[in-house]
Amino acid sequence: MVNEQELIEKDILAYLKRQEGKELLRLLTCGSVDDGKSTLIGRLLHDTRLIYEDQLVAIKRESAKRGANDEIDLSLLVDGLAAEREQGITIDVAYRYFSTDKRKFIMADTPGHEQYTRNMATGASTCDLAVILVDARYGILPQTKRHSFICSLLGIKHIVVAINKMDLAGYDEEVFNKICGDYKSFSARLEIADIHFIPISALKGDNVVETSQNMPWFKSGPLLNYLETIHISSDRNLIDLRLPVQYVIRPDLNFRGFAGAMASGILRPGEEVVVLPGGQKSYVKDIVSFDGNLEEAFPPLAVTITLEDEIDVSRGDMFVRPDNTARVARDFEAMVVWMTDEPMVPGNKYLFKHTTNMVGGTISSLRYRVNTNTIESEEWKDLKMNEVGRCHVSLERAIPFDAYKKNRATGAFIIIDRLTFNTVGAGMIIDRETAGEQAGNLWEAQVSGELLQRQTSRVTEAERSERYKHKPVTILLTGLACTGKTTIAYALERRLFDNGRAVTVLDGADMRLGISKDLGWTANERSENMRRASE
Numbered sequence: 001m002v003n004e005q006e007l008i009e010k011d012i013l014a015y016l017k018r019q020e021g022k023e024l025l026r027l028l029t030c031g032s033v034d035d036g037k038s039t040l041i042g043r044l045l046h047d048t049r050l051i052y053e054d055q056l057v058a059i060k061r062e063s064a065k066r067g068a069n070d071e072i073d074l075s076l077l078v079d080g081l082a083a084e085r086e087q088g089i090t091i092d093v094a095y096r097y098f099s100t101d102k103r104k105f106i107m108a109d110t111p112g113h114e115q116y117t118r119n120m121a122t123g124a125s126t127c128d129l130a131v132i133l134v135d136a137r138y139g140i141l142p143q144t145k146r147h148s149f150i151c152s153l154l155g156i157k158h159i160v161v162a163i164n165k166m167d168l169a170g171y172d173e174e175v176f177n178k179i180c181g182d183y184k185s186f187s188a189r190l191e192i193a194d195i196h197f198i199p200i201s202a203l204k205g206d207n208v209v210e211t212s213q214n215m216p217w218f219k220s221g222p223l224l225n226y227l228e229t230i231h232i233s234s235d236r237n238l239i240d241l242r243l244p245v246q247y248v249i250r251p252d253l254n255f256r257g258f259a260g261a262m263a264s265g266i267l268r269p270g271e272e273v274v275v276l277p278g279g280q281k282s283y284v285k286d287i288v289s290f291d292g293n294l295e296e297a298f299p300p301l302a303v304t305i306t307l308e309d310e311i312d313v314s315r316g317d318m319f320v321r322p323d324n325t326a327r328v329a330r331d332f333e334a335m336v337v338w339m340t341d342e343p344m345v346p347g348n349k350y351l352f353k354h355t356t357n358m359v360g361g362t363i364s365s366l367r368y369r370v371n372t373n374t375i376e377s378e379e380w381k382d383l384k385m386n387e388v389g390r391c392h393v394s395l396e397r398a399i400p401f402d403a404y405k406k407n408r409a410t411g412a413f414i415i416i417d418r419l420t421f422n423t424v425g426a427g428m429i430i431d432r433e434t435a436g437e438q439a440g441n442l443w444e445a446q447v448s449g450e451l452l453q454r455q456t457s458r459v460t461e462a463e464r465s466e467r468y469k470h471k472p473v474t475i476l477l478t479g480l481a482c483t484g485k486t487t488i489a490y491a492l493e494r495r496l497f498d499n500g501r502a503v504t505v506l507d508g509a510d511m512r513l514g515i516s517k518d519l520g521w522t523a524n525e526r527s528e529n530m531r532r533a534s535e
Contacts (some may be wrong), residue, residue: 022099025232028108028123030151031133032143035365036164040133040202041096042074042107044224046208050098051077074202102228105465117372118339121426125412128232129158131223134384136169136199140182140187141374149375152190153335153388153428155408157235159187159195162223186484189375191405198223222293236299240402240517241265241273242326242410243297244317249304257288257304259312263409265321267297267305273319275311276400277328282309299409312431316357318400318410326400326410333367334404334427336383336391336415344383344425346391350423354399354413361395363415383425393427403431468502506533 008015029037045051059076065412077096094109094354108123124130130151136146151159161183169175173341182201187195198207199218206212207222242263249257267273269284271490287294288304320326338344346365351358369380369389404411415425465471475492477485489505496503507527512519516529 019099019104019348022102022104023233024104024106025129025227025230026106026108026127027129027131027227028110028120028127029131029133030110030120030124030147031164032135032138032141035133035135036075036202037133038075038077038094038109040131040162040200040208041107042077043202043205043208044107045077045096045098046072046074047205048098048100048224089260100224100228105227113407117146117150117388118168118337120147121154121337121339124151124154124156125426126332127130127156128161128235129227129230130156131160131162133162133164133202134179136163136165136175136179136184139179140186144183145186145375146372148187148192149370149372150337150388152192153337155404155428157193158230158232158390159192161195161197162228163197163199164202166199166206166215171199173210173217176218196220196226200228228406231462233460237264237407238266238298239264240324240326240407241267241319241321242402242407243267243305244357244410245313245315245319246356247443248314255306256310257306258319259302259304259317261302262297262299263355264299264407267303267319268295269293272322273307274322274325275313276318276320277398278312278317280311280313281322282307282311284308316355316399318355320400326402328398328400330361330395330398331393332401333390333392333430334413335370335430336363336425336427337388338383338385338425340417340422340424341385342424343385344389344391346382349418350424351416351418352393352395352413354401355401355410358416359395359397359399360418361393363391365392365395366390367392375408390430391427401429404428405431460462470501508533 027354031037031039050534055077056072059074059490060072062076088394096105096107096109098105098107109121109126110120124163130147132144132147132151134140148159161180163176163179166172166176176197180197183197184195198220199212199215200207200223201212201214202208204214206214208216209224211222212218221466242265244260244263245258246260248257249255267284267287270288271284272281273284274281276389280353285298285306285308288306289301294301294303297305307313336344344363344366349360349362352361366380366383367386367390368377369383372388377390380389383391400410402410411429413427414423415427416422417424461472477489479485486507486509489507493503493505508516511529511533516532519529521525
């Protein structure tokens, strides 16, 4: 294959055509402080020969100033701020763009310090894959757990745990296996679909671009090979049509089009669409682009559509299919990452930017704050900078949206200060209705407690025992999360049933899909879940 640099010099159009056909992978590196994130990116760029000669000369000179002997400090390729170079840490999110013969990459280098959690969340919000670095000498640290939680929260489906500095651990396979086991035990509590482990040394280049000769026991190939071959095309949501309207184009009396970027799904001329939140229906006449009319549109294309009927459509509306609509509501719950010095206090008014909508509203309550080091819920009165919490949001008018897990584009929003117009927070909508909405759906009118009376069954306990041939017993299994309670419960149910006993399992997790759907994870709400189970 012709070298890309030669192709740029000889035939720039052929080079651009080749680049258009490559799939793009957005990824970030994260992990604890000094785990080698910037060095890893520098190593990838260096060993794939994607560093310009003047850059290489500059970092060699800078490395010599900092006392390096014969080795180049490759982290200098990414850490560009003066404060970063002075302290040897990453503060801001740094993006690097590069490509290989197989794929294009946008890589975000995010900070590891706790006080820069908001920067890390910013870098993770658009990524398909995260490379979480772990120092082989220290294993899983609180920062590792925090970043894994944020990656899970922001919907990243693919995680590569790169166990770095294996050269300082003697390239020991047992060290690698222990860290893998520790991470698997912790990550079982998170919603991460795909986890892959690779032992590397970013400083020495082991298993980064080339297979390491120092770790013959690892057979799965280097990091770059994994990044080039991982399948991500199925991660795109091509089922749920979502087209937020950004602009109404009316150049003359003969044309009225609705412009926007495809958030998800596939749209074709002739298909029926519904406009939310109004509910008007029509059919797509044409899909217009700069290059002419299209036969279909899909993410992330920016298109203009025309309709067969003259209906009211404006900025902030959303096109969906009649049989697959988004939820329309003023109230919802969301996980919020707070990003400014002034704390988030429930009741304060903000602006909420969701797709192409800008609407006023309030964060009416803080259900709980998440301790990002332990992933435990804590009752709290406010959110400070870099903190994460579950909030109830009340808007001034209804908007169409999806849960973030279903659709990252229509399930995310940012929070803006009304006075300064600074972005103060980012939110991910949770996939369930609020307690108030559930009550409204279930009951058309509230029944006063004084009108209710407990009823007495006409079947006595003795008659039940006679029928079932045994006395009733309740067994409560309790313990820490992920300790096997559910597995034991269902195994016991099977054994008792096979022995002729009438038995059933009442699982606390299943209850949260039904009667306890409105509850969170604070201590009081967990107690309430137990109370309902007991009832």
